[in-house]
Amino acid sequence: MIRFSRLLSATAVLALGATGALAGSEDNSLTIGIGEELPSFDGYISTSRDGVVMTRHLFDMLIYRNPETFEYEPLLATSWERIDDLTWEFTLREGVTFHDGSAFDAEDVAFTLNHYADPEAGARSQASVSWIENVEVVDPQTVRIVSDAPFPAALEFVAGSLPIYPSDYVESVGWQEFGQAPIGTGPYVYQAGDSNAFTLTAYEDYFEGGGKGTPAIDTIEVRIIPDTATRIAEMIGGGVDWIWNVPADQIEQLNAVPGLTAELGSTMRIAMVAMDAAGRANPESPLADPRVRQAVNHAIDRETLVSALVGGDGEVVNVPCYPMQFGCDTEAATVYDFDPERARELLAEAGHGDGFSVRMASFRDRARAEAVQQYLANVGITADLEMLQARASFSAWREGDIDMWYGDWGSFSIADVSASTGNFFNGGTNDGAQDAELIALIERGAATIDEEERRSIYSDAISRITEQAYWVPMHTIVMGYAYKDALDFTPTVDELPRFFLASWTE
Amino acid sequence: MTGFLLRRLALALFVLVTISVITFVLSHVAVDPALGVAGDSATDEDIAAIRAQYGFDRPYLVQYAAYIGNVLSGDFGRSYLSGEPVIGLVAERVPATALLAFLSIVFALALSVPLGVLAALHPNSLLDRLALSLAVFGQAIPNFWAGLLLILVFGLNLGWLPISGSSSLAHFVLPSITLGTFAMPALMRLVRAGMIEVLDADYIRTARAMGLKERTVLWKYALRNAVLPVVSLTAVQFGFMLGGSIVVESIFAIQGIGYLAWQSMSRADMPVIQAIVLLVSMAYIVLTLAADLLNAALDPRLRRAS
Numbered sequence: 037m038i039r040f041s042r043l044l045s046a047t048a049v050l051a052l053g054a055t056g057a058l059a060g061s062e063d064n065s066l067t068i069g070i071g072e073e074l075p076s077f078d079g080y081i082s083t084s085r086d087g088v089v090m091t092r093h094l095f096d097m098l099i100y101r102n103p104e105t106f107e108y109e110p111l112l113a114t115s116w117e118r119i120d121d122l123t124w125e126f127t128l129r130e131g132v133t134f135h136d137g138s139a140f141d142a143e144d145v146a147f148t149l150n151h152y153a154d155p156e157a158g159a160r161s162q163a164s165v166s167w168i169e170n171v172e173v174v175d176p177q178t179v180r181i182v183s184d185a186p187f188p189a190a191l192e193f194v195a196g197s198l199p200i201y202p203s204d205y206v207e208s209v210g211w212q213e214f215g216q217a218p219i220g221t222g223p224y225v226y227q228a229g230d231s232n233a234f235t236l237t238a239y240e241d242y243f244e245g246g247g248k249g250t251p252a253i254d255t256i257e258v259r260i261i262p263d264t265a266t267r268i269a270e271m272i273g274g275g276v277d278w279i280w281n282v283p284a285d286q287i288e289q290l291n292a293v294p295g296l297t298a299e300l301g302s303t304m305r306i307a308m309v310a311m312d313a314a315g316r317a318n319p320e321s322p323l324a325d326p327r328v329r330q331a332v333n334h335a336i337d338r339e340t341l342v343s344a345l346v347g348g349d350g351e352v353v354n355v356p357c358y359p360m361q362f363g364c365d366t367e368a369a370t371v372y373d374f375d376p377e378r379a380r381e382l383l384a385e386a387g388h389g390d391g392f393s394v395r396m397a398s399f400r401d402r403a404r405a406e407a408v409q410q411y412l413a414n415v416g417i418t419a420d421l422e423m424l425q426a427r428a429s430f431s432a433w434r435e436g437d438i439d440m441w442y443g444d445w446g447s448f449s450i451a452d453v454s455a456s457t458g459n460f461f462n463g464g465t466n467d468g469a470q471d472a473e474l475i476a477l478i479e480r481g482a483a484t485i486d487e488e489e490r491r492s493i494y495s496d497a498i499s500r501i502t503e504q505a506y507w508v509p510m511h512t513i514v515m516g517y518a519y520k521d522a523l524d525f526t527p528t529v530d531e532l533p534r535f536f537l538a539s540w541t542e
Numbered sequence: 543m544t545g546f547l548l549r550r551l552a553l554a555l556f557v558l559v560t561i562s563v564i565t566f567v568l569s570h571v572a573v574d575p576a577l578g579v580a581g582d583s584a585t586d587e588d589i590a591a592i593r594a595q596y597g598f599d600r601p602y603l604v605q606y607a608a609y610i611g612n613v614l615s616g617d618f619g620r621s622y623l624s625g626e627p628v629i630g631l632v633a634e635r636v637p638a639t640a641l642l643a644f645l646s647i648v649f650a651l652a653l654s655v656p657l658g659v660l661a662a663l664h665p666n667s668l669l670d671r672l673a674l675s676l677a678v679f680g681q682a683i684p685n686f687w688a689g690l691l692l693i694l695v696f697g698l699n700l701g702w703l704p705i706s707g708s709s710s711l712a713h714f715v716l717p718s719i720t721l722g723t724f725a726m727p728a729l730m731r732l733v734r735a736g737m738i739e740v741l742d743a744d745y746i747r748t749a750r751a752m753g754l755k756e757r758t759v760l761w762k763y764a765l766r767n768a769v770l771p772v773v774s775l776t777a778v779q780f781g782f783m784l785g786g787s788i789v790v791e792s793i794f795a796i797q798g799i800g801y802l803a804w805q806s807m808s809r810a811d812m813p814v815i816q817a818i819v820l821l822v823s824m825a826y827i828v829l830t831l832a833a834d835l836l837n838a839a840l841d842p843r844l845r846r847a848s
C-alpha cells in the first residue's frame with residue numbers, strides 16, 4: 037500500500053497542483069486527518085497517540101511543560117512547591133471554568149486523581165497514577181498530591197498525563213458517558229459528529245496566562261482516515277489541512293505539491309537494538325558475553341543508517357535514553373564507533389570467530405532492520421529477521437522469545453530518564469540484561485529526591501549499560517507531517533501536535 | 543422439507559460453535575490480550591494490572607465458558623477500551639456496511655447480468671473474450687489497489703467524487719465499485735454459463751419456433767431459468783461483503799463493521815472481535831440457508847435429492 041501511495045503522490049503532483057494549493061482557510065477552521073477512532077475521550081482510558089493529542093486540547097493538566105525549553109509553566113496551577121519528600125502543593129488559578137460554565141477548584145483535582153489512583157478505576161497507564169497515595173483539598177484554591185514513596189518524577193506525570201475533570205458533571209453522567217461526551221477546561225470544546233468525524237471549537241472563556249496561550253483557530257474538524265495512502269490523497273486533494281504519520285519516503289513528493297509543506301520532525305522516541313544478555317531466549321546465547329555485545333555495537337554504522345534511512349531531523353543516539361530527559365547523561369556513555377575490524381577481533385576473542393546465528397525482531401521499518409541485518413552479516417553474525425506488527429514485536433521481546441530486538445520507545449513523552457532507562461533496566465520483562473547491579477541503581481534512582489544525587493545515580497547506570505553494551509543505542513525516530521503552507525504549525529519532539537498554538541498566516 | 547430444514551439448521555449451529563471456538567483461540571494465541579489492551583508503551587505494572595482486572599490470568603477454558611455463557615444470554619460483553627456494550631457498537635456500524643454491501647451487489651449485478659447474457663449470445667466472439675478479460679481482471683485486482691486507483695482518478699485527477707468518508711451517498715460510489723468489482727466476475731460467469739446451457743434447451747427452440755420476439759425469449763424465458771444459481775450466489779456474496787469489506791472500509795474511511803473489526807484487532811479488543819466474527823458468520827449462515835431454501839422452493843428436485 038505504501039509503495040502504491042508513492043505512485044499516487046507522484047502522479048498527483050503532475051496531474052494536480054491547483055486543487056491542493058488552496059491556501060489559508062477563510063473561516064479560520066482547520067481540518068485534520070488522524071488514523072484511528074478514539075474509543076473514549078477520557079485521557080486515562082484513551083492513551084493512543086491521537087487520544088493523548090485530543091486530551092491536551094479538551095482538558096488541562098495542573099502544569100504545562102514547554103516543548104521548546106522543557107521548563108514547567110503554569111496552567112491550572114499558578115505555582116507549586118514541594119512540602120516534603122512525599123508531598124507537592126499546588127496553588128490553583130482563580131476564575132477557571134469548565135466548558136459547561138461550572139467553576140474549577142481543588143475539589144475537581146482531588147476527585148479526578150483520587151478516582152484514577154485506585155487501580156480498580158482502570159487507568160490504562162498505571163505508571164502515570166500508581167505513585168499517588170492521596171490527593172488532599174487544603175482550600176478551594178490549594179491542593180496537595182501525596183505519593184506513597186518519594187517519587188522524583190511526579191511533576192512530569194502531573195504535567196504529562198493527568199488531565200483534570202469536572203467532578204459535578206462526571207458524577208451526574210457517570211464515567212462511561214463522560215468518555216463519550218467530555219467536558220473539560222481545555223482550549224477546545226468537544227462537539228459530537230458522526231462516527232468518522234468530530235469537531236472541536238475554541239473555548240471562548242479559556243483562561244489567559246497559562247502555558248497553552250489562547251487558541252487562534254476557531255474550529256478544528258477531526259476526520260478519521262485509517263489508511264495512510266488515503267490520508268495522503270486527501271491532503272493532496274485539499275480535503276484535509278494537516279496529517280501526520282506520513283511515511284518518510286513520501287515527504288519529498290508531498291513537498292513538491294504546490295501549497296504543501298511536508299517534514300520529518302525529530303521526536304523523543306529512541307530506537308535501539310536490545311540484546312538478550314540474560315539468555316532468556318537462549319541460555320547458551322553468545323550475547324551473554326560482553327565482548328560479543330560490544331562487537332555488535334562496533335558492527336553497525338549508525339551514522340550512515342541515519343542519514344540514508346531515517347532522514348529528516350533523525351539523530352544518532354549514544355545513550356539508553358533521550359538526551360533531553362532529566363538524568364540522561366551523554367558524557368557517561370561509552371561510545372562505540374563503526375569498526376567492523378574491531379568487531380571481528382572481539383568475536384574471535386570471545387570464541388565466535390566463525391560467527392553465529394540470532395533471531396532478531398523489529399516492526400517499524402523493514403529497510404532499517406535489513407540494514408542492521410547486513411551490518412551484522414558483515415562481521416559474521418547471521419540475524420534471522422522477523423518483521424512483526426508493533427504489538428506482536430513488543431510481546432516477542434517481553435516474553436523473551438528473541439535474541440535481538442530492533443525496537444523503539446517513546447517514554448510516554450515524559451522528560452525523565454526513569455521513563456526510558458528506568459523502564460528497560462529495572463528487572464522487568466523489558467529488561468534483557470537482568471543485571472542485579474543495574475536493577476539496584478535504577479531502584480535507587482527512582483526513589484531519590486535530591487536532583488544531584490539522582491543525576492549521579494543515573495550516570496552510573498548509563499555508564500554501566502553502555503560499558504556492558506546491553507543495547508546498541510541507535511537513533512531518534514522521526515515523525516512525518518504534511519500541512520498547508522499557510523498553516524503556522526511547529527512539530528514538537530514529544531509527538532504531541534498543539535493546534536491551540538497553530539494559526540493561519542493568510 | 544422439514545427434515546431438510548432441520549439438517550440445515552443443525553449444520554448451521556455446528557458451524558457457529560466451531561467459529562466461536564476458533565475466534566476465541568486465535569484471539570488469545572495471536573497476541574497477548576493484556577498487551578493489546580495496555581498498548582505499545584505499557585509498563586509491566588500496567589500489564590499485570592490489566593491481566594488481573596480483565597481476568598486474562600484465568601485458565602482459557604474458564605474464560606471461554608464464561609464468554610459462551612454470556613453470549614447465550616444475549617450479552618456480548620463490553621469493549622475493553624471504551625467500556626461500551628459491544629452490541630451497541632456493532633449495531634451502530636451495521637447501516638454503513640449494509641448500505642455498502644447492497645450498493646456493491648447492485649453494481650455487480652448491473653454489470654454482470656447484461657454482460658453475461660451478451661457473452662452467452664455470442665460465445666467465443668470478441669465480445670465474449672472482452673467480458674472474460676474483464677472478469678479475470680476484476681477477480682485478480684486486489685481491493686486496496688483498485689480502491690486507490692479509483693481515488694487517484696476520480697477523487698484527485700478528475701475531482702468528481704469525494705475521496706473518503708461516509709457522510710453522503712456520493713461517498714459510497716467509489717467503495718461500492720471497488721467491492722462490487724470483486725463480486726462481479728463470479729456472477730457474470732455464472733450468468734454466461736447458465737444462459738448458454740438454457741439457450742440450448744428444447745423449450746427455447748420451441749419458443750423461437752413459435753415466433754416469439756427474440757427479446758422476449760431471452761429475458762423472459764431464458765434468463766429466468768438461468769438466474770436460479772445466480773440468486774444463491776448473490777446471497778452468499780452479500781454475506782461475504784458484510785464481513786469482507788474490511789480493506790475497502792479502511793481505505794475509504796467508512797466507519798462500518800469491517801473498519802470496527804480492523805481497529806479492534808489492532809487493539810486486541812476481543813469482545814468486539816468475537817462479536818463481529820460471530821454476528822457476521824451468523825449473517826452468512828442465515829443468507830446461505832435462505833439461498834438453499836429459496837433454491838429448494840424454486841426447484842423441487844433439490845428437495846427430493848436431499
